[in-house]
Amino acid sequence: GNSVTQMEGPVTLSEEAFLTINCTYTATGYPSLFWYVQYPGEGLQLLLKATKADDKGSNKGFEATYRKETTSFHLEKGSVQVSDSAVYFCALSVTSGGYNKLIFGAGTRLAVHP
Amino acid sequence: NAGVTQTPKFQVLKTGQSMTLQCAQDMNHEYMSWYRQDPGMGLRLIHYSVGAGITDQGEVPNGYNVSRSTTEDFPLRLLSAAPSQTSVYFCASSRTGPGEDRYTFGSGTRLTVV
Numbered sequence: 001g002n003s004v005t006q007m008e009g010p011v012t013l014s015e016e017a018f019l020t021i022n023c024t025y026t027a028t029g030y031p032s033l034f035w036y037v038q039y040p041g042e043g044l045q046l047l048l049k050a051t052k053a054d055d056k057g058s059n060k061g062f063e064a065t066y067r068k069e070t071t072s073f074h075l076e077k078g079s080v081q082v083s084d085s086a087v088y089f090c091a092l093s094v095t096s097g098g099y100n101k102l103i104f105g106a107g108t109r110l111a112v113h114p
Numbered sequence: 115n116a117g118v119t120q121t122p123k124f125q126v127l128k129t130g131q132s133m134t135l136q137c138a139q140d141m142n143h144e145y146m147s148w149y150r151q152d153p154g155m156g157l158r159l160i161h162y163s164v165g166a167g168i169t170d171q172g173e174v175p176n177g178y179n180v181s182r183s184t185t186e187d188f189p190l191r192l193l194s195a196a197p198s199q200t201s202v203y204f205c206a207s208s209r210t211g212p213g214e215d216r217y218t219f220g221s222g223t224r225l226t227v228v
Contacts (some may be wrong), residue, residue, distance in 0.1 A: 004156075041218030042203055043118070044157070060164060082192055089156060093213040101172070104156035104214040 002027045002094045006105035008088075013112050014081055021075040021108045023064075023090035033057075033066055033073040039073040046071075047088070081110045100112070104109040116140050118206050127195040127227045135204035135223050136192040143218075145211045146188040149175065150201040151222075157204065163188055164211075194226045203222035 007022040010061045025033065030036060032051045036044040048057030053068035090105040121136045139146065147162035149172075159172030163182040177199060179191040179206050188207075192199060208217040 036212065041221065043206070043221050045219070046215060046217060049213075049215075099162075099170075100211040100213050101159060101162075102157075102217075106154050106156045106160075 002031070002092065003102050004090050004103055004110040005080070006090050006107035006108050009107075009109040011110045012035075012109060015082055015112055015114050016079045017043070017112075019075070019080045019110065020098070021088055021090075021110070023073045023075065023105060025071050025073065025090075025092050027071075027092055027094060027103075029094075030068075031094055033090040034093070035062070035064055035073070035075050036091060036104075038089065038107070044089060050075055058096075072101040079112070080113050082114055085110055085112045118205055118207055118218050120223050121225035123221070124224050125226070127225065128194075129196050129197060129227060132191070132193050132194065135192075135203055135225070137188045137190065137220060139188075139205075139218070140186065141207065141209075141216075141218065142183065142185060143209055145209065146205065146207045147172070147212065148178070148180065148188070148190045149200075149204045149206065150178040150208050152201050153203060158168035160190065160203075163219060165214065172205075183196060190216075195225075197227045199225065200227045201225060 034049045035047040037047045048059040050057040050066035057064045087107045127174040144165045148160040149157040163169045205220045208214040
């Protein structure tokens, strides 16, 4: 079946530290891959996406590369800020019954302190 | 402001009570969906709709009903609440389906069933 596995949190970092949040997936076919971010008290927002192998999605200093050979889509940022504290969800899209659906990972909470 | 509006933000129910979670969007999106978010499990799709008059089940539909009489509104009904339905509920919408850049989430309804 289709699934997404993320590293467990919470991840606690100091400001300006390097961030990696691991994400691996299982899917039939060639899904699109996404990272969503959820700030406290808010809904999810799309952070970045990649639609095919070797694509790199990037936004707000975050990057993730679609690695088909390792079925991974790890999220990275070179220097985190306190404002990056949030929950990050990896997701993939699948087509079922003629419609697209998103499959989410469990989420990884990031806490950045000054 | 354009977006997805969910009401109420918080609700406490007694076991066996019924209620409706409201979701409205003003972006003329055809696709609307409901998710529940539980700790360690990410977001799971409850029901979705691809247009007025058309709804379908997601991963976890049991205990929930939906209808879509207008493009703007997609209410979620709990007919007889159970403690297992304690969760945070998110509504989301887009023009054609999940995975679009403009897949927009509401800010959520936190439901506690006692």
